[in-house]
Amino acid sequence: MGEFELIRQFFAAAPCARAGGEVVLGIGDDCALLDVPAGHQLAISTDTLVAGVHFPEQPDPFLLGQRVLAVAASDLAAMGATPIGFTLALTLPNVDPEWLRLFAEGLNRMAESCALRLIGGDTTRGPLSLTVSVLGRVPAGRALTRSGAEVGDLLCVGGPLGDAAGALPLVLGQRQADAQLADPLLARYWAPQPQLALGQALLGRATAALDISDGLLADAGHIAKASRVAINVQRDALPLSAALLAFAGLPGARACALAGGDDYVLLFSLPAAEFSALLAEGWPVTVIGNVSEGQGVYLLDEQGRPLDVDRRGYEHF
Amino acid sequence: MGEFELIRQFFAAAPCARAGGEVVLGIGDDCALLDVPAGHQLAISTDTLVAGVHFPEQPDPFLLGQRVLAVAASDLAAMGATPIGFTLALTLPNVDPEWLRLFAEGLNRMAESCALRLIGGDTTRGPLSLTVSVLGRVPAGRALTRSGAEVGDLLCVGGPLGDAAGALPLVLGQRQADAQLADPLLARYWAPQPQLALGQALLGRATAALDISDGLLADAGHIAKASRVAINVQRDALPLSAALLAFAGLPGARACALAGGDDYVLLFSLPAAEFSALLAEGWPVTVIGNVSEGQGVYLLDEQGRPLDVDRRGYEHF
Numbered sequence: 001m002g003e004f005e006l007i008r009q010f011f012a013a014a015p016c017a018r019a020g021g022e023v024v025l026g027i028g029d030d031c032a033l034l035d036v037p038a039g040h041q042l043a044i045s046t047d048t049l050v051a052g053v054h055f056p057e058q059p060d061p062f063l064l065g066q067r068v069l070a071v072a073a074s075d076l077a078a079m080g081a082t083p084i085g086f087t088l089a090l091t092l093p094n095v096d097p098e099w100l101r102l103f104a105e106g107l108n109r110m111a112e113s114c115a116l117r118l119i120g121g122d123t124t125r126g127p128l129s130l131t132v133s134v135l136g137r138v139p140a141g142r143a144l145t146r147s148g149a150e151v152g153d154l155l156c157v158g159g160p161l162g163d164a165a166g167a168l169p170l171v172l173g174q175r176q177a178d179a180q181l182a183d184p185l186l187a188r189y190w191a192p193q194p195q196l197a198l199g200q201a202l203l204g205r206a207t208a209a210l211d212i213s214d215g216l217l218a219d220a221g222h223i224a225k226a227s228r229v230a231i232n233v234q235r236d237a238l239p240l241s242a243a244l245l246a247f248a249g250l251p252g253a254r255a256c257a258l259a260g261g262d263d264y265v266l267l268f269s270l271p272a273a274e275f276s277a278l279l280a281e282g283w284p285v286t287v288i289g290n291v292s293e294g295q296g297v298y299l300l301d302e303q304g305r306p307l308d309v310d311r312r313g314y315e316h317f
Numbered sequence: 318m319g320e321f322e323l324i325r326q327f328f329a330a331a332p333c334a335r336a337g338g339e340v341v342l343g344i345g346d347d348c349a350l351l352d353v354p355a356g357h358q359l360a361i362s363t364d365t366l367v368a369g370v371h372f373p374e375q376p377d378p379f380l381l382g383q384r385v386l387a388v389a390a391s392d393l394a395a396m397g398a399t400p401i402g403f404t405l406a407l408t409l410p411n412v413d414p415e416w417l418r419l420f421a422e423g424l425n426r427m428a429e430s431c432a433l434r435l436i437g438g439d440t441t442r443g444p445l446s447l448t449v450s451v452l453g454r455v456p457a458g459r460a461l462t463r464s465g466a467e468v469g470d471l472l473c474v475g476g477p478l479g480d481a482a483g484a485l486p487l488v489l490g491q492r493q494a495d496a497q498l499a500d501p502l503l504a505r506y507w508a509p510q511p512q513l514a515l516g517q518a519l520l521g522r523a524t525a526a527l528d529i530s531d532g533l534l535a536d537a538g539h540i541a542k543a544s545r546v547a548i549n550v551q552r553d554a555l556p557l558s559a560a561l562l563a564f565a566g567l568p569g570a571r572a573c574a575l576a577g578g579d580d581y582v583l584l585f586s587l588p589a590a591e592f593s594a595l596l597a598e599g600w601p602v603t604v605i606g607n608v609s610e611g612q613g614v615y616l617l618d619e620q621g622r623p624l625d626v627d628r629r630g631y632e633h634f
Binding site: 024025028029030031032033034035036038041042043044045046047048049050051052053054075076078079081087088089091119120121122124125126127129131133135136138140143145146147209210211226 | 341342345346347348349350351352353355358359360361362363364365366367368369370371392393395396398404405406408436437438439441442443444446448450452453455457460462463464526527528543
């Protein structure tokens with residue numbers, strides 16, 4: 001038996017690979033089989049992470065295991081889907097049992113927190129990269145898409161922005177900081193928490209939604225384009241964490257929030273009454289702007305005047 | 318807009334990316350959405366191909382596009398599933414528009430012949446590799462698995478074996494041959510035809526099935542293990558193509574058939590009456606052995622005596 005066959009058996013025995021729920025047949029046959037309950041549609045999304053491109057060449061395997069699944073699961077959150085399972089295609093330059101053990105631990109941790117079961121995949125030799133496909137279910141016809149934002153809607157986010165981008169110099173070893181500052185930022189980079197419960201709470205309430213992966217301005221542009229509306233973002237309304245402000249300063253923190261990717265926080269539009277209802281239920285949502293007639297994304301100062309920003313989120317004076 | 322964003326738009330505009338059928342929402346949102354008809358389960362399988370491991374470092378892009386999808390779709394055939402769609406995670410070292418155009422042509426060709434729609438994926442920079450997840454539907458509780466083979470069943474295959482393995486020296490440029498010999502073998506390597514219709518015809522008839530990707534003996538071993546039976550393969554019953562026999566000779570052709578991978582021909586067990594019914598319907602199926610009590614895989618000579626073969630399919634004398 002080859003070592004890659006052993007790896008497959010290793011993953012098949014992982015806690016997150018247990019069948020159950022909608023997983024009728026998991027790892028070990030030609031296909032996995034899923035039940036999709038009546039009145040539901042299947043949601044699926046695929047993400048690839050490549051070493052040296054999406055994460056450092058020598059990542060901490062536990063953190064990588066967490067992150068690869070979190071990034072993918074965040075797309076389920078953005079549709080309001082309930083997680084079912086995921087497939088993992090893992091390409092490894094060599095077989096290091098301790099690396100695999102730690103990677104599987106991180107993967108299991110995130111799988112458990114997202115209620116996702118490992119249902120299949122592939123393990124191959126080659127330069128380190130990972131492709132995850134996540135599958136979930138969503139009530140038929142009710143999934144949150146990018147195309148329903150309406151003039152007059154509020155624009156909201158599900159939490160502080162920019163922490164993951166702020167953490168990049170730490171991830172890359174370009175800067176150091178005290179643990180008190182560094183730890184919360186690094187946690188947001190390595191273990192973003194997919195906002196699955198919030199996404200489900202937005203079903204029937206939000207008119208459009210996505211998860212911020214490319215940066216707020218770019219992702220707001222995706223909603224503006226798909227919904228054929230203009231989106232106005234109030235610079236002073238951006239929720240910024242204390243750690244990010246202390247680490248990057250206000251202009252730096254704003255730049256991270258506007259253009260830094262990897263936040264995996266939900267961005268969504270909805271009528272004001274729905275926002276009030278969410279707030280009353282205790283969801284950590286913040287209004288950062290609104291939707292108007294027109295096309296494109298506008299960043300506004302405290303007087304509502306458009307600011308000129310570049311793609312990196314820096315203001316031009 | 319980055320060049321990888323342009324590639325995403327290029328694939329989104331491909332003929333095989335049109336929504337329709339069970340695909341409610343295709344490329345362009347956070348997830349794709351699929352309808353799974355009532356009384357059906359979703360089948361999903363993931364395969365990764367890495368340059369220099371699963372295909373030559375500089376492959377013909379059209380052929381690669383065909384092959385990556387065929388290999389994955391064959392897993393749907395093995396379950397008796399009806400294809401719905403697929404996601405493609407494509408990692409490329411650089412952006413070559415002509416390469417992409419040809420690759421997409423090959424992908425489209427195979428997608429059309431398999432009735433599979435491109436519903437999402439990811440495009441990233443890195444060493445050339447491809448991960449495809451295919452999705453299909455199968456009547457609930459009726460999927461063909463590896464675990465149902467019963468003592469007394471016949472063992473069958475859906476076509477000639479060993480051609481793809483026989484083609485390997487041609488693929489790798491280690492041997493040349495006249496087009497008359499080379500072309501049919503190379504076609505079996507680069508454009509295997511997933512036996513989707515046969516798989517669906519086996520629903521309710523076959524007791525176990527898989528597609529041969531690791532080689533007949535190894536894959537028969539998977540059925541034997543999952544079904545807790547012994548599987549007997551008659552060496553003289555193996556269907557071998559004229560091209561393979563001419564190119565590799567009888568002992569070489571047999572070794573390719575027994576241990577060569579990449580055939581993507583269905584291997585299945587079923588009662589004799591079901592075999593007769595398939596034959597009467599015109600399916601190109603061949604009996605190559607049977608299922609008996611015990612455990613493991615046995616290769617038998619023309620008198621039914623066990624032969625001693627190694628993992629490469631060569632007989633020991």
